Amino acid sequence: xxxxxxxxxxxxxxxxxxxxxxxxxxxxxxxxxxxxxxxxxxxxxxxxxxxxxxxxxxxxxxxxxxxxxxxxxxxxxxxxxxxxxxxxxxxxxxxxxxxxxxxxxxxxxxxxxxxxxxxxx
Amino acid sequence: xxxxxxxxxxxxxxxxxxxxxxxxxxxxxxxxxxxxxxxxxxxxxxxxxxxxxxxxxxxxxxxxxxxxxxxxxxxxxxxxxxxxxxxxxxxxxxxxxxxxxxxxxxx
Numbered sequence: 001x002x003x004x005x006x007x008x009x010x011x012x013x014x015x016x017x018x019x020x021x022x023x024x025x026x027x028x029x030x031x032x033x034x035x036x037x038x039x040x041x042x043x044x045x046x047x048x049x050x051x052x053x054x055x056x057x058x059x060x061x062x063x064x065x066x067x068x069x070x071x072x073x074x075x076x077x078x079x080x081x082x083x084x085x086x087x088x089x090x091x092x093x094x095x096x097x098x099x100x101x102x103x104x105x106x107x108x109x110x111x112x113x114x115x116x117x118x119x120x121x
Numbered sequence: 122x123x124x125x126x127x128x129x130x131x132x133x134x135x136x137x138x139x140x141x142x143x144x145x146x147x148x149x150x151x152x153x154x155x156x157x158x159x160x161x162x163x164x165x166x167x168x169x170x171x172x173x174x175x176x177x178x179x180x181x182x183x184x185x186x187x188x189x190x191x192x193x194x195x196x197x198x199x200x201x202x203x204x205x206x207x208x209x210x211x212x213x214x215x216x217x218x219x220x221x222x223x224x225x226x227x228x
Contacts, residue, residue, distance in 0.1 A: 046208065046219055046220075046221050046222050047165065047208055047210075047219040047222075048219070049216055049217040049218065049219070052217075060215050062215075062216040062217075063122075063216060064216070096164055096165075101170075104152075104153065104171060105151075105152075105153030105154075105155075105170070105171065105211075105212035105213060106153075106212035106215075106217055107155045107167065107170040107171075107210075107212050108155065108157065108165070108167060108210065109167060110167070111164040111165055111166070112164065113163075113164055114163075114164050
């Protein structure tokens with residue numbers, strides 16, 4: 001069974017960098033059939049795709065966040081990570097990592113449980 | 122960006138009711154449409170992909186349809202565990218985008 005687990009600080013100060021890691025178990029992150037991505041959901045609101053990465057390190061970012069986002073992959077640890085710089089209160093959200101199937105279309109095939117990150121001083 | 126619009130934003134229904142949720146894309150996306158169910162405090166779960174393909178383990182009372190710009194998710198006979206929020210998502214082009222969600226509430 002494939003499992004994804006987010007980890008990282010639950011509280012980040014304004015203007016600092018939010019850093020999260022997703023650990024994948026039960027499946028090799030080096031698969032060619034999937035991308036690995038991040039999405040977020042502000043409290044009481046809808047879902048927003050942040051970006052995705054392939055096991056080769058090819059990245060795709062949401063243009064609305066691309067100037068502040070970096071996603072990286074560590075195949076030796078079966079992990080991928082998110083950095084979001086210069087955070088503000090508007091970045092407070094539950095952050096999800098996900099496995100994204102990349103066949104005919106891009107589908108969020110599985111999700112982590114999510115981690116709430118609050119931006120506050 | 123492709124905008125996804127869901128309707129209604131909420132619906133009140135009873136156990137056993139048939140419920141249909143609509144999702145419209147701002148441009149044609151062939152059948153590159155997925156549906157997700159989200160329970161309060163939980164991560165979304167994939168229900169349907171490629172507009173009408175049922176994900177493994179999803180009950181057959183869920184069905185999807187549509188092509189191009191107009192799509193539907195139907196729950197044929199609502200069960201207590203189906204009260205949740207449902208999201209559509211287009212996987213045709215990046216940036217990947219979601220609909221605003223439809224909350225299915227108990228009547």
